[in-house]
Amino acid sequence: MLFELRDVSLIRAGRPVLDSVGVEMPAGATAIVGPSGAGKSTLLRLLNRLADPDGGTISYRGRPLSGYDPLALRREVSLVPQLPALLEGTVGSNLRYAADLAGEELDADRCLRLAGLDLEFAERDVAKLSVGEQQRAMLARSLAQRPAVLLLDEPTSALDHAARDAVEATLAELRRELEISIVLVSHDPEQARRLGDWVVRLKGGRAIEAGPVERVLA
């Protein structure tokens, strides 16, 4: 099992954001779905220890997350946040920064191509990119670390239909080309159906269902 959550709880400002969540996520593509405020993004942040739960345990490949070095874990389990937040400079300098952190040789052309960006984007100033381009540059930056798992928080939320289709095609292509697992947060069950093999449904901070996509979203 890729991730296994047992009785996971998280409280923010005195309010339970996650309440006794117990689910499994196999390798492949898992979609976490649910309405706004269900705790989807919060759950995703727990998977690479950007935050720790207040109660319960999370295991990654059979080992508790608390036993992993958070920095090494984040390079292996890479999170692409919902809001683009690149460092100042060019797309290329962002890719270089990420690759250096992970100790990986940078192949900028490959990362840009996999993220669906033209090669000339390496020289582009991030301040002059559209939101959609920034989201793709964020994806390319994560890929520069050659992660084993990609955590994607609403990767198409800021995009129009055409751009959304392009990103979804990119993700499908990524899974074909790389042996990479994806955990994707989406408020859109249709997107979960298109991209996921496995679905976790959250509501009000609780996991109400988890299983193969054809069963949960039948």
Add this chain to the structure above:
Amino acid sequence: MSASIHVSIGQVAATLALVALAAAISLWRRADLEQDIAVAAIRSFVQLTAIGYAIELIFEADTIWLVFALLAVMVVFGALTARSRAKKTPGAFWPLLIALGVAGACTLGLVVALGVFDPTPRYLVPVGGMVIGNAMTASAVALNRLGDEVADSRARIEATLALGATAQEAAAPFVRRALRSGMIALVDSTKTTGLIFFPGTMVGMLLAGADPTDAVRLQLILLYALLGSVAIAGLVATALAYRNFFTPAQQLREPEDAAAGA
């Protein structure tokens, strides 16, 4: 270095006419500062008179330990005052206290070691006061800016942490900007000194009848010493305080958790 002059209490009282003028302008233009002006005039009188007597006692006792005690009190009050201006930086007191202490000790230590001043109360008390005061202002500005930067850039900091960067790496651009903003005011005023304004020490010496060359040289020594001290204070304060925004697991604390830890 300078001749001594005597200032009577009557002369001080006469300048209250200008305080009255300030209060009158405030009243006339409804700036609503009359009370603050009165409080400022009274507080400055009481505080400076008290410190004047304290300095007189220290000069008469001529012991270095009383100087250290006075400077230590200044460091503690400086850190408390600076903390109140850097509310968005959690747990700012200890970084500020250490920053002011290190800045004061290094700067005074260096000027004494270089033979600029003798290690006597007559030099260490006024110079120490200026050094700690300027270090306080610089570190307060730096930590105020750091708090604003982190609050405005949470998404970017988390995105950098998500790549496996350490807290230090993720905070580096913001720490750099905070340090810069703490130092920039003194750097700018040093650039324009003598052109746009006359600094206090030089004015004081000239009024006391000192030779202008001596006044300028002493002022330059103090300006250069202050540049060093604000850089040390800003560096130490920001280098220690940014850690309070993060957990040991290199996670950005939630704002309410950070506040609770302050």
